[in-house]
Amino acid sequence: MTSKYDSNVDLSTIADRIRGAGRIVITTHVKPDGDAIGSTIALARAVERLGKEAHVWYSGPVMDVFKPLIAPTKASVVAESVQPGDKIDLILVTDTGARSQLRDLGGWLERHREKICIIDHHIQGDADLSDCRLVRTDACAASEIVIDLVDELGVAMDRSIAEPLYLGIATDTGWFRFSNTTAATFRHAARLVQAGVDHAALFRAIEQTDPPSRLRLLARALTSLEILAGGRVALLTLRKADYEAAGATPDDSHGFSDLPLSVESIEVACVIAETNGGSVKLSLRSKPGPRAVDVNQVARQFGGGGHARASGAKIEDTMDRARPKILAALDRL
Ligand SMILES: [Mn+2]
Missing domain, CATH: 3.10.310.30 (Diaminopimelate Epimerase; Chain A, domain 1)
Known part of the structure; x- marks a missing residue:
């Protein structure tokens, strides 16, 4: 089945799906990068503010530099014997919509196909993975879309949500150098810094820790x-x-x-x-x-x-x- 990989829902649809859910699993692509980590952790914290139960699942490995930014949010790494359970209401997949990037959760995702919502900014993906797709290829990062979703949910942009979002947009734009950086990116970044993100400390923690x-x-x-x-x-x-x-x-x-x-x-x-x-x-x-x-x-x-x-x-x-x-x-x- 090859249908076009594009948006078929808007922000308010995804917000409604979140409001209607109790237990939410959030996942992203294998070997999560800054945007994958940022978009999932911010989303988890935002839905927890609404009284939802959130659990983030990663297909590893998760780079050590990201670990301090993940805690204390509940996150696990998928293994053959460690998979999310079936008692869930909604699955949010960020920063990918491609089966090849979600292989570790493949069977589990197919079993819960009707519960999946994709939030992505990539050109390509598998449209038949889910009937609920928010794909904005003009967004610099999935985290940029999550900023709008946090607003749509009416959740306050505090530091604990702003920090992972800043990580996502900063890393996906090469710290605001790549051509995917737009006026909206800078407006969003300004707002996240206003919310308390220490951007210089974050740059050091992410980019200046090489062995x-x-x-x-x-x-x-x-x-x-x-x-x-x-x-x-x-x-x-x-x-x-x-x-x-x-x-x-x-x-x-x-x-x-x-x-x-x-x-x-x-x-x-x-x-x-x-x-x-x-x-x-x-x-x-x-x-x-x-x-x-x-x-x-x-x-x-x-x-x-x-x-x-x-x-x-x-x-x-x-x-x-x-x-x-x-x-x-x-x-x-
Ligand atoms: Mn991305």
């Missing part, structure tokens, strides 16, 4: 730099041996794909990383502007997707086989 292994891995990644497509594309390649030599984990290469965009001529930056499972992770970023490249189109060639300026794919193939295909696709840009 040395990450910098060592970056040194190796930069050594692998290749410039393609007449100077318009940069490629960084990380093999398993690089992670081993740096003493790094797969998470340590997070965000490397933004770095080559510092070069004037580079329009597209790409990182390909060998995973422990033997597959290849592709990450793509592009600069905004008249020559902007839609990297979502590139990611789709490899079975992935995302946004026009930020996309990725997991390629079930060896590095030696996948790399030439990726190089060829990049050279065509």
Whole structure:
């Protein structure tokens, strides 16, 4: 079944579904990023203010930097033997609507399909996952949509709700640098700071806590730099041996794909990383502007997707086989 992945409900419908529910499960995509954490935790706290029972379920791993921001809200990591129960009234899925991103809860979600509401800002997803979808591709983050939902619910924007929301919009906009940052984003951010968010402390807590292994891995990644497509594309390649030599984990290469965009001529930056499972992770970023490249189109060639300026794919193939295909696709840009 392939119907269009778009909104078919408005904010007030979702607010009504929340008001009519007692026990609410909130979940998001696998390996939750700042927006996934922010949108789910803020939503949980908002619905608790309305006297609802909220439980957030993550498909791990949850990065350590996020843990202090999650507590004291009730959150669990899904495992084969640890799944949400069936005594629930509503499931809110934020920052994704794609089955591939929700695999750990797959069977459970299908069993409760009629209880699911999706709150997302991605271009692509599985429309048949739920008949209740609020998809705003113009929102910089799912957390930005949640701000409107908190207002719609009539819940006061206090610091404990504002902080995760700020985390979500700040991380999804590259701390207000990416082209998805709009006037509304700044208005929302101002309001969240007004509500008590310490933005400088949050930046330090999220962005300045790397282990040395990450910098060592970056040194190796930069050594692998290749410039393609007449100077318009940069490629960084990380093999398993690089992670081993740096003493790094797969998470340590997070965000490397933004770095080559510092070069004037580079329009597209790409990182390909060998995973422990033997597959290849592709990450793509592009600069905004008249020559902007839609990297979502590139990611789709490899079975992935995302946004026009930020996309990725997991390629079930060896590095030696996948790399030439990726190089060829990049050279065509
Ligand atoms: Mn997001």
